[in-house]
Amino acid sequence: QKEVEQNSGPLSVPEGAIASLNCTYSDRVSQSFFWYRQYSGKSPELIMSIYSNGDKEDGRFTAQLNKASQYVSLLIRDSQPSDSATYLCAVIGDSSYKLIFGSGTRLLVRP
Amino acid sequence: DGGITQSPKYLFRKEGQNVTLSCEQNLNHDAMYWYRQDPGQGLRLIYYSQIVNDFQKGDIAEGYSVSREKKESFPLTVTSAQKNPTAFYLCASSIPGPLAGNTIYFGEGSWLTVV
Numbered sequence: 001q002k003e004v005e006q007n008s009g010p011l012s013v014p015e016g017a018i019a020s021l022n023c024t025y026s027d028r029v030s031q032s033f034f035w036y037r038q039y040s041g042k043s044p045e046l047i048m049s050i051y052s053n054g055d056k057e058d059g060r061f062t063a064q065l066n067k068a069s070q071y072v073s074l075l076i077r078d079s080q081p082s083d084s085a086t087y088l089c090a091v092i093g094d095s096s097y098k099l100i101f102g103s104g105t106r107l108l109v110r111p
Numbered sequence: 112d113g114g115i116t117q118s119p120k121y122l123f124r125k126e127g128q129n130v131t132l133s134c135e136q137n138l139n140h141d142a143m144y145w146y147r148q149d150p151g152q153g154l155r156l157i158y159y160s161q162i163v164n165d166f167q168k169g170d171i172a173e174g175y176s177v178s179r180e181k182k183e184s185f186p187l188t189v190t191s192a193q194k195n196p197t198a199f200y201l202c203a204s205s206i207p208g209p210l211a212g213n214t215i216y217f218g219e220g221s222w223l224t225v226v
Contacts, residue, residue: 004153034214043201043217044154088153090215098169099144099215103153 003027004091006102014110019076021105023089026070032092033065035074038104039085047087048074079109114138115218117202123226124189124196132187132221134202143185144203144215147171154201160185189223197225 005024013019021035032051036044050056050063050072062075072091076083086104093100115136124130136143142161146154156169160179174193179185185204189196202218 008151043220046214046216049214090154098156098159100156101146101153103151 003093003100004089004102006087006089006105008103009106010108011105012108012110013079015079015081017079017109019079019083019107019109021074021076021087021089021107023072023074023102024070025072025089025091025100027091027093027100028067028070030067030070030091030093033063033072034090034099035061035063035072036088036090037083037085038088044088076107079107081109081111083107084109115202115204115216117200117218117221119221120219121222121224123224125226127191129188129190130223132189132200132202132223134185134187134218136183136185136202136204136218138204138216139182140204140206140216141182142205143179144205145169145175145177145185145187146201146203148199148201157187157200195225196223198223 003026035048037047038044048063050065053065056063060077064073086106088104089102090099118133144159145157148154155171157175158169158177160166163182166177166179176188200221203215205215
């Protein structure tokens with residue numbers, strides 16, 4: 001079992017819709033969770049971090065964490081074509097310095 | 112500007128050659144990392160360093176070496192022992208601290224191609 005799992009996609013949504021990206025992780029002691037956006041050929045950029053159960057909102061983005069289910073998600077409201085990218089879920093694993101990445105979900109927002 | 116600078120952006124390596132990728136940060140971060148990304152794949156950890164003069168192997172350290180002689184610098188050498196080095200290499204840094212989240216920031220990356 002992979003430590004951080006994501007559906008590779010592509011997830012295709014129309015412009016203006018809500019995009020929902022999901023991630024599961026295997027290490028129950030994980031404490032910190034991150035969503036990065038990566039455009040093709042570019043380095044990842046941090047979108048959201050979340051550490052506590054529940055929702056965290058930042059503009060059009062909402063991160064949701066459920067530690068009991070070992071599940072973290074990212075919602076993108078009012079999706080724009082510029083949101084088309086690969087979204088990487090990352091988790092701090094058994095070491096506080098080791099960030100473990102999922103393989104990413106490719107999002108396509110259709111104009 | 113504060114940030115993480117990687118060089119070169121593009122590098123070609125001949126079979127049997129060692130090459131070194133540079134990574135410099137002026138964010139005053141203690142921890143630095145090297146990740147490798149293959150097309151369509153996630154990031155895999157090569158090496159990381161929590162403090163000057165100390166570093167640990169990540170998941171795919173074979174065929175790579177690093178040094179951390181200065182806080183702001185963490186160069187990665189891809190040796191001839193690395194049989195499939197063609198990939199996108201990402202350097203990152205953070206202020207370590209599990210309770211603070213240990214948010215990691217990335218440089219712009221270096222593309223290495225074996226010719």
